[in-house]
Amino acid sequence: MSRAVEELNRRMLRARDAIDRAYAQPLDIHNLAEIAFVSEAHFIRTFRATFGETPHRYLQRRRVERAMFKLCETDRNITDICFDVGFNSLGTFSRTFRDVVGVTPSEYRERAEVKAVPSCFTMAYMRPSSFGEARSSNGT
Amino acid sequence: MYTGINMSQIFVLDQDKAKDFYVNTLGLEVSNDLDLGFMRWLTVCVPGHKGRDVLLEKPGPPAMDAKTTETVRELVTKGATGFTLGLTTDNIQKTFETLKARGVEFTQEPTKHFYGTDIGIRDPFGNNIRIVQTAEVWGEPHLDPPAMVKS
Numbered sequence: 001m002s003r004a005v006e007e008l009n010r011r012m013l014r015a016r017d018a019i020d021r022a023y024a025q026p027l028d029i030h031n032l033a034e035i036a037f038v039s040e041a042h043f044i045r046t047f048r049a050t051f052g053e054t055p056h057r058y059l060q061r062r063r064v065e066r067a068m069f070k071l072c073e074t075d076r077n078i079t080d081i082c083f084d085v086g087f088n089s090l091g092t093f094s095r096t097f098r099d100v101v102g103v104t105p106s107e108y109r110e111r112a113e114v115k116a117v118p119s120c121f122t123m124a125y126m127r128p129s130s131f132g133e134a135r136s137s138n139g140t
Numbered sequence: 141m142y143t144g145i146n147m148s149q150i151f152v153l154d155q156d157k158a159k160d161f162y163v164n165t166l167g168l169e170v171s172n173d174l175d176l177g178f179m180r181w182l183t184v185c186v187p188g189h190k191g192r193d194v195l196l197e198k199p200g201p202p203a204m205d206a207k208t209t210e211t212v213r214e215l216v217t218k219g220a221t222g223f224t225l226g227l228t229t230d231n232i233q234k235t236f237e238t239l240k241a242r243g244v245e246f247t248q249e250p251t252k253h254f255y256g257t258d259i260g261i262r263d264p265f266g267n268n269i270r271i272v273q274t275a276e277v278w279g280e281p282h283l284d285p286p287a288m289v290k291s
Contacts, residue, residue, distance in 0.1 A: 005214075006153070006213055006214065006217045007217075009214065009217035009218045009266070010217045010265070010266055012218075013217065013218060013219040013262070013266050014245065014262075016219070017219075017245060017246070017247045017262065020247055020248065021246060021247065021248065021249065050218060051218070073253070073254065
């Protein structure tokens, strides 16, 4: 692997970290492409080639992971949590949540257990997968 | 059987850059910087805590072949090396502001949890470093996780 690829990886990671930090904000491809020093046209494709999914999907999983955290660790109501984590409508939030987690936000809260681990592990491991585990374990 | 952990390791892609970051930016101190001939033995520790060292190791031959080296470097630059280092602080807000002023890249700004408040940063190569002020030090009641489990 050339040093140029390593530098590209590092710049794409910098953009991915920006998505994680600003998860409640709309996805700003223009800004992310600037962080990564790639053209807007190349950003989505390069992100996917580097991390295996689109920036949009990565952000959705980050938002759902934050929602799962808030459903577990806070008493905020589901509508507030929906807007807290960056969704614009309760319908989209519930649909996306159910699509990737397999249960609705309220069902998830009912079953929730606080995970006694640092947040970086919940960020990495509670983030629902793009690779179908939730759907397959849910039998759908 | 054991008496402690004396050393752990992080892969870095440039040891001069690593030394500058871990010492001048992060605020650790060099505990060893030795040219062993076959490798540069570079370790850092929390100031005053020699004996709990972190080896800043450069991946490469002859310890690993060229292709493996490339794979390791790829994992580091993609941020795929996992949880590489966890530090504790007695003032997370001040630490956050100090590191921010030094231009550190954050993966997470201060976030409060039942176990304390933590932040996440990257080293220049892509490694993930976490810094926490635990709830006990914070002076707040430490919530017992089982008490928060919902039936």
